[in-house]
Amino acid sequence: MADELLDPTLQNVLDQNTLKWIxxxxxxxxxxxxxxxxxxxxxASVRESVLLISTDPAHNLSDAxxxxxxxxxxxxxxxxxxxxxxxxxxxxxxxxxxxxxxxGMMGSxxxxxxxxxPGVDEAMGFAEIMKHVKSMEFSVIVFDxxxxxxxxxxxxxxxxxEKALGKLSTLGSRFGPMINQMSSMMGGQPGTQEDMFAKLxxxxxxxxxxxxxxxxxxxxxxxSLYETERLVQELTSYEIDTxxxxxxxxLFPKKDSNxxxxxxxxxxxxxxxxxxxxxxxxxxxxVRLPLLTEEVRGPEKLKEFSKMLVTPYITDAER
Numbered sequence: 001m002a003d004e005l006l007d008p009t010l011q012n013v014l015d016q017n018t019l020k021w022i023x024x025x026x027x028x029x030x031x032x033x034x035x036x037x038x039x040x041x042x043x044a045s046v047r048e049s050v051l052l053i054s055t056d057p058a059h060n061l062s063d064a065x066x067x068x069x070x071x072x073x074x075x076x077x078x079x080x081x082x083x084x085x086x087x088x089x090x091x092x093x094x095x096x097x098x099x100x101x102x103x104g105m106m107g108s109x110x111x112x113x114x115x116x117x118p119g120v121d122e123a124m125g126f127a128e129i130m131k132h133v134k135s136m137e138f139s140v141i142v143f144d145x146x147x148x149x150x151x152x153x154x155x156x157x158x159x160x161x162e163k164a165l166g167k168l169s170t171l172g173s174r175f176g177p178m179i180n181q182m183s184s185m186m187g188g189q190p191g192t193q194e195d196m197f198a199k200l201x202x203x204x205x206x207x208x209x210x211x212x213x214x215x216x217x218x219x220x221x222x223x224s225l226y227e228t229e230r231l232v233q234e235l236t237s238y239e240i241d242t243x244x245x246x247x248x249x250x251l252f253p254k255k256d257s258n259x260x261x262x263x264x265x266x267x268x269x270x271x272x273x274x275x276x277x278x279x280x281x282x283x284x285x286x287v288r289l290p291l292l293t294e295e296v297r298g299p300e301k302l303k304e305f306s307k308m309l310v311t312p313y314i315t316d317a318e319r
Contacts (some may be wrong), residue, residue, distance in 0.1 A: 003059070005281055006243075006281070006283075006284065006285045006286075007285055008285060008286055008287055008312050009285065009287055009310050009311065009312055010039060010042070010244055010246070010285065010287055010308060010309040010310060011310050012243070012244070012285055013039065013043075013213065013215070013244060014042055014043060014046050014310065016211075016213070017047075017196050018211045019116060019140060019211050019212075019213055020041075020139075020140060020141065020211050020212070021140075021143065021211070021212040021213075022039065022140065022141070022142045022143065022212075022213055022214075022215065023140050023143045023145055023212070023213070023215065024036035024039065024142065024143065024144055024145065024215045024217055024246075025143075025214060025215075025216065025217065025231065026216055026217035026218050026224070026227070026228065027143040027218070027223075027227050030217050030218050030219045030224060030248055030249070031217060031219070031246075031248035031249060031289070032056075032144055032145070032217045033054070033056075033060040033061065033063075033064050033144050034064065034068050034248075034296050034297050034302070034305065035062050035215065035217045035246050035248065035289075035309075036052060036054075036143070036144035037052065037061065037065065037141050037144070037302050037306075038296075038302055038305050038306035038308075039142055039215065039306070040052040040084075040142045041079075041082065041302055041303055041306040042081060042310055043140055043142065044066070044079055044081050044082040044305050047081075047139045047140050048081060048139040049081045049083070049137075049138045049139050049140075050081060050082045050083070050138060050139070050140055050141075050142065051073055051084070051085070051133060051136065051138040051140075051142070051144050052082065052083070052084040052085075052141075052142045052144065053062065053084070053085050053086075053087065053129070053133065053141060053142070053144065054069075054078075054084075054085075054086045054087070054143075054144040055087060055143060055144070055145055056144060056145065059086040059125065060144070061084050061144065062086065063297065063299070064296075064297060064302065065084065065285075065299060065302070066297060066298045066299075069084045069085055069086045070085065070086065071085060071086065071087045071148050072085060073085045073138075076299065077299060078299040078300075079299070083138070087129055089136075109198065117208060121192055121197070134272055146150075153305055157317045159272060166312070190210070211241075212240060212241060213240075213241045213242065213243070213244070213254045214235050214240055214242040215242075215244045215245075215246060215249060216228050216231055216232065216242060216244070216245045216246070217245075217246045218245065218246070218247060218248070218276075218309055219249045220247050220249075220250060220268075220269035220270075220272040220273045220276070220289075221268075221269075221272060222272060225272050225275060225276060228245065228276075229279065232280075242284075243283055243284050243285060244284060245276065245280055245284050245285070245286050245287070246284045246286065246287045246289060246309075247273060247276060247286060247287065247288050247289065248289045249264050249289070249290075249291040250269055250273070250288055250289065250290050250291060251265050251269055251290075252290055252315040252316065252317070253266055255316055255317060287308075287309060287312075288312070288313055289305075289308055289309075289313060290308075290313055290315075292305075
């Protein structure tokens, strides 16, 4: 049975040259940022150019690398082909509305109609980011994403958009002539809603056409495992590729340790780690990462930590 297990590393992600978008997601506090930074560092050694994007409003990339990042791609110190940027999806959406609303009241009315569909605001913010990023021509983009809800709404964007476009097209065909007439009476440009449909449609194409995979990050506790199972189910229902799970912050007490607290916690973690193996062994690469005695901050420590994503961590007991 052991021979059939998938390799417990993220080497498969590095080997898959067709991958364009890689998402690292999970609940807050499980080590998504450390994982996404480490994965980006490993990708930089095998791909031409890598962009790491944080879309979590509580940006941590600057803290992780000890360097200030903004909404423009900035080269990460110590690397030639790794860039990073921190953006707020809702902020970029607001910008987009301001730019595209050249048509006064009628333009904003069409946008209100579009945003009445749940999830479209976040999704469009993300899609605008992806369109912007695509024009920069990086060979692979790693997303350090906000806790799972937002991410899933965005990744289900193509199907949300299908429905939205259906509704809007119906409205457009029924009220289009009237809207155009009123729009030109008020000094706006006719054809506003066609522009918006085209914009929505082009965004859907950006997400649908590229090769995407999702790396789930969790810790070995009941709630985190439960959240990961929900995430896997939802990703599967949206037909988004996911076959890697990183289990972070694992405690491995030394053989001669007599710390009762450590032993109790170790047993609890092992119980949930075994459950994760039972659930996912057949289709997932399960990567084990240890709880360290110090924070992983700064390029050098991240480089060191990132090696554990491609070389399985070996505990004292296993040596």
